[in-house]
Amino acid sequence: MSESTLPAKPPEPEIDPIISGLADFSDRISPMIVKELRQGLRTRTFTGTFLVLQVILGFSMLGAMMADSSNTGQMISSMVFFLFSIVALILQPLRGTAAVATELKDDTLEILSLTRLSTVRIVFGKWASLVSQTALMLAATVPYLVMRYFFGGMQLFSELALIATVFFLSMCLTAVTVGFSCSRSILLRALVPLLLIPFGLMAISSTVFGFQFGLLQEVFSFQDKDVVITFFVSLVLCGYVGYYFLDMGVGRIAAMAENHSFRKRLISLVLMGVVLVILFLNDPAQKMSLFVVVAFACTIGLDVCTEVPVCVPSVVRPFVKRGKFGRMVGRLFYPGWHSGFLLLLILFVVALAIGEVTYVDSSYRRGYTSLGGHTSPTGLTNELVLFIVGMFYTILAPLLIVRIFIKKMKDAFAGYVMILVLSGLLTLLVSLFTGISSGGGDGFVILTSWIPGVWMIFMDNSDKEIGIFLTSLFLAIVSVLLGVLAAREFSNTARLEKAVADDLAQVKE
Template sequence: MISPPLTDARDALSVARRMKDFPSSFSPMLVKELRQGMRTHLFTVAFILLQSVMVLSLLAGLADPSSPAVDGFFWFFIVITLLIVQPLRGFNALSSEYLLNTMDLIQLTRLDSWRITVGKWSALNAQTLLFLTGVMPYLVMRYFLGNVDFITDLTGLLFLGLGSGLASAIAIGCSAFRQVVLRGVLLIAFGIGFVLLYVTIQTTLLRSGWGGSRLATMGLTAISLLYGSFFFLSFGASRIAPLSENHSTRKRLVALGFTALALGFLWFDIEWAVLTVVGLILSFACVDALTEPLPVYSKVLEPFRRHPLGRLGASFLAPGWLGGICFFLICFGIFTSFAWFVNRTSSSSPFPTGDPIAFATFLLSWANLFLFPLILIHLFFPRHASGSFTFGIYTFIQGCALLLTIMTATLAEALNRFDHLIFALVPIPSILLVAVENGGANDGYKLIYLATALLTLLIGIAVPLLRQRAAVSEFVRHLKRR
């Protein structure tokens, strides 16, 4: 027999009423993560340690207010806490839900994958905000001790906060992968990229005063950080999403939107910075689009089926690598036009200027960089060409290609032979890129390089389509179905 209830209905109600610590309007995931997160030892220890270090640095500042060591000590611990400790806490954010067998249960509620991911990220940022708030009084006291530019410090803290947001988004996005090794490798790779980006920001922007273009560059940086955060969060969300959810259309439209926003900064005469940011935005969006699984839930295509324009939109906005290839070609078109424009108007072009063949080969080789792993995946790993491992294999091939390129380029430099013989031995797009950059070939070889680049591009598009004909025709059938 079941045990008699220990309490009556009124008791249950009064017990349940205790759950009013957070308003109902708060995201359920945020509430859950805050309740769990604030209870962890890591948060408590990090918070107490940071406060202790702040007090120590303040006392050291009292003794010697102009010491750069004290300044370094002060910022070092804030950077460690905000850019390493906090983001690392998100390393298992999504995968732990699989480990605990709770992901299915959450997905049966009204929370979609985006809300789950953003909820986890918001909770981490809310705790980062607590850290920042805890640091603020010390920032003010440092100002009163002298030798500190409060606005610069505050801007630094603001960018640290934004940087922490992006770093947390990277960690949470990567945490969608259940394989610890893949997660770790991705986090390290993105982490290095992030540190390089951040160091550049710190050294070029925050240390050298204010001005029109500097302000614009800061705006552009903010755009990059915001898009980066969005990208990694949607990257994670789409990896955990059931097939019935479409995240691809939003991801691709947002990438195009941010590209347009970044292009707006052309008014400020910082076209190279704009080109870099646009290149980064489109690259991330394209890699993601090219590695999405194709078997598309027919319901997802329903909105596209309603209108002829919708079907046209589906060709590059529908989930899966098929739409991803079309999206990639559009992005390539945008970037090429923009690069051509910048190449014509700017005096300090990084492109092979004055040589249309080299310029075309250069751009096509960049495009091939994205498509090359896809050819290998569809040729040699067809079973994984459309699944959860695609991105991992894609990244692995890119990593190998990068390593091979560095080795070949080093060898070429050692032998002092930047010619076709070296590059014919390693027929990958990045090698061709090195060949074009070094410009060692004569006109005849330049044409061969161009033809090779063009052929690789066509193969890059044709191989996936031919290898996955059945999936492609199924996709088209679903799209045409009324």
């Protein structure tokens, strides 16, 4: 009887066989990656590329097997690297340009924002899905590399390191294009294939089929410590640029109430610090420090110069809570070009200081430490000063143009990049003119020295002092004007900070 009194367990509802098929991807994988993979693996771009790659590699292998040459192994290597590089460094990154843009176009991001997916998971998920597809392509080329081993003459470690590097560069390039895809500007996104296809093809062809393939293999044997450090610092920089572009994309599509600038800028500064410490500890590679700072400044500059100053309590509150120190830190980390401008000025000073310190001639330094005698450092050369001043002028001048002439433009990033591109083209024209003119070229360069980029022409000139003077003058003018504009933005921020501080005080009471 007792058995019959037990409550009957309710039958589990049956799941339709159609729906039970939804277990194809684990719950542990991010929803965005699952969705993107389902979409991406079905696109003609992926299936077409995959099949064409297999067919070409198959035929190449057959051809190589039939050819009676002592160089067959090298030929197969070149072919595999050439094809994989085109796929990984051109085609896959190009797919990234549509990643977030399609969501923007179809108004699906807003619906996504109501779920538990953050903008970081959305953008990084899209990137991870594209990288996974590149990994599938890589896996498909591995059998050909294994077969190539039997043709002899293979430097296994070098070739594996090379293919891993290509894959890593593909990850970085894809990150950059996915970051670009967060812009609503079609013109800006069209710029990516225009630059990537010709330059990418040229670089890959010359590397693989030119003399540099053998050289690359030598580099990847990692015999020279200097080369190893330079190689890894370059990889870190590439990885950083990729990360930064992705996070920049996140900031572009995130809600205004979220502060993504703090994380981006802090990570950049910490990473820069770590790289500088590593370089300082390795004497021969120290000279790279200046270029590392400038590379970080350029990447940060591209983002911060195009950020909209956001004045909402949720952004200011965490800084105000920490009192005066918090507010001071906020001056460098609030979203917006005004705080970014301050950060760039600090980086400018840092770059000059690093250049001054690291450009001590290495023989003097050794003499100083071992003998304890006095030697004066060589410090910054004119060329380096012009380089630093010129780079910062190139970063800041378009910002001033954007803030004065096109400040109502919805996508300031697109405007900023277009001004940079235009400056590049103008610089090229000036350079061509001075190249073909006889005698009058120098005057023309001086007349056009206000164009960001023209300072590079002074680098080839014997009279670099004029270049330094003019570029510094323009940089000073631009900085003062931007300072005035930034002060206005900071006064708005200060008012909000005060209101938030009053609110916090009321809550405490």
